[in-house]
Amino acid sequence: MSAQLAAGTYRCRDVSKSVAAAVGAGVTWIDTAPNYDSGAAEAALRQVLDTCPQVRVSTKVGFVPDSDRRVARDEGILRYGHAQGHCLTRPYISWQLTRSSVRLGRIPDLVFVHNPEHGRTNRTDLSRTLTETFEELEGAADAGRIGGYGVATWAGLSSGMFTVPGLTELAETVGGPHHHFRAVQFPVSLLHLAVVADALDGHGALAEAQEAGLEVFASAPLGGGELLGAMTEELVRVIDSEASPAQAALLVALSAPGVSRVLLSASTPAHWADARGALARGSLPPDRLRKVVDVLGT
Structure with missing residues (x-):
């Protein structure tokens, strides 16, 4: 089995406790975001990250934590009078990267653009936003402020708002052949079997990410x-x-073809031990996955 477990922090009630249990179970990647746990998730990870230098971490830019909104407005990063629950302007991205690094106590290995499709229905507008976002993140990677970047989406790929080849092409346009676009994150589960069925037939987001050499974080x-x-x-x-x-x-x-890491928000050592048991069972063969798709549909 090539995919590995990673610790997600979106639904954790106690981020520190959950991540400590994950690291105790051998997990070496933690995924978080500034807006998780009401804005407290990144800071809650610092003690674990300080004592476990082998653990890598990804965070995100996009959603504005309530706890940061007033500060960002006072500093002129966000404009008053606008709904700023989600922001991908270049000044905000740069500002948020600095705050995330301080809270985490280190430079993030990856920074995901968090649901760039949020509140957007116009593909042209989204393309322009992603171009400016990629430009800012390429600059941050060149300056050593982040290790690399990716896109984390809930529905952007499945709805056709953007594609993996399109994102890769954009990264190459912005950053050249040595760009820092490294990964995509999207749902892969029994509730999202269409992407698995597509991968078994050699097409769709998973197959495209694999062909592009991108890591896939299954959420x-x-x-x-x-x-x-x-x-x-x-x-x-x-x-x-x-x-x-x-x-x-x-x-x-x-077992889904092309998946690199599966994000799990388990809270106790027992839950992580059960998850490790899934890893120990090895990958399901393609014909078994096809049977699951046949039984449940897509």
Whole structure:
């Protein structure tokens, strides 16, 4: 199995405790964002990151934490009178990168553009925004302020607002052949099987990312916990009769072609031990994944 588990922090009730459990289980990548845990997630990671230099970290730019909005307005980074729940202007990105590095206590290995499709229906406007965003992030990478960057999306790829080849082409246009565009992040799970079905047929976002040499961070592999209550005995048997329900759900994301890391927001050592058990079971063969797609549809 080439995919690995990574610690997500989106739904963590206690980020420090959850991430400590993840690192204790051998996880070496943590994904966060400035707006997670009401704006406290990045700072909550610092102690773990300070004591575990081998652990890598990714954060995001885009959503403006409530706790930062007033400061950003007072400093002239955000304009008063505008809804600024999400912002991808170059001044805001630069400002947020500095704050994230201070909170994390280190330079982030990756910075994801967080749901760039948010609030946008015009592809031309989105393309212009992404161009300016990539320009700012390329400059930050050249200056050593970040290790690289990517795009984290919930629906931008599935809705056709942008494509993996389009993002790669943009990065090459902005940053040249040695650009710093490294990864994409999007949902891969039993609730998002279309992307898996496409990958099994050699096309779609997963196949395109693999062809471009991008890392893929699979988000929401358990559907935000929703899948755990939907894992019937029959479904578990279709996937892996010897797996636990959580392991069976995770195996689908871990086995999807092209996935590099699966983001899991598990909170206890027991949960991480169960997740590690999914890794130990090895990848599901393509014919098993196809059967899952046939049973559940896309």
